[in-house]
Amino acid sequence: MRSMTSGDAAAMSALYDRYAPGLLGLALRITREQADAEEVVVDTFAQAWREAARFEGGRGSVAAWLVTIARSRALDLLRARSRRGKLADAAEAETASPAAMGSGYASPIAGVLADERARRIQDALLVLPDAQRTAIELAYFEGLSQSEIAERLNEPLGTVKTRLRLGLRKMRDLVAALGPGGHT
Template identity: 50%
Template sequence: MRNSSRENKFEPVASQSDRALVERMTARDDRALGELYDRHGATLYSLAVAIARERADAEEIVADALGQAWRTASQFDPGRGSVGAWLATITRSRALDLVRARGRRARALARAAGESGEGLSAPLAAADAPERRVERQEARQLVGRSLAELPEPQRRVIELAYFTGLTQTEIAAELREPLGTVKTRMRAGMEKLRDSLARLLPREGP
């Protein structure tokens, strides 16, 4: 009898399922990771941009997420969802970690400027010039706060749609709710978020 796992090892990665690629990752086959990136990289990048709002950061987030997937491939549980959903969950977590870190830094800079007076604000801004993001970081914090203030049912469908990439039909299946209910919650939640954006970010530039 032939050993199917050894046979699988020598099959071209492009012809294998996502789950088979994860199994190959546990055997430290970096070609499998490259193939998963080819299949899911664009989706993960879009997700990272949606959360971090910065393309350069999104590239870093996706790289970190794939690195984590490589290290934890043996922990993937197909019973909890698809490989794509697993990668999206890791990407979302890494993106939110980065956004929270930005927020902490922005608050620290704001406190330092406030305690030391206007004379310190210019040097601080210059020190942060490579990022040019302090104000936008604070704005993103406010938007995140607005999202957190949404009713749980509305917030949940928006998070599933924009942070994990599920369609409304998939969200309905995930939540075991009628599709019409999901659409109503999505519409109401997005209207509230648009109102928040109009109020909090009226002068945001590109």
């Protein structure tokens, strides 16, 4: 991140190569349209480039920062789409695995790898304590803000933030421990 603040395009390229596939999967799950998901990823990295100096490593990981940006951009795009009357089309789309969506990946292998990663994430979610899992599901699958989650669960905002932070940290560790083959 420090290299990006000084305009190092190679650092940006490395960041993109490392995180773009995962962010594309997240954006695709939220927007349900490949073109929109790709736009979200581009917007995410453009914002990361512009705001690299604002990143505070002590507050969280680069991955969490990028996921937060991507999620916000995807939700902004959905709100804009809703205003244009296109949200109904997205709501009717089937929930499918990335590989089943067909054209979403350059090769069948890429789709299979994305499915494997999604399975590892689902496995990690199942291991989390119920309170952390619920908070993460509300944030990332239902698109609720932290304040909305606190209101829905009738919990203090600080509690929700802690559950999200701890849950995401545990998920990151669990997904890494499961490794590419899904075994510890």
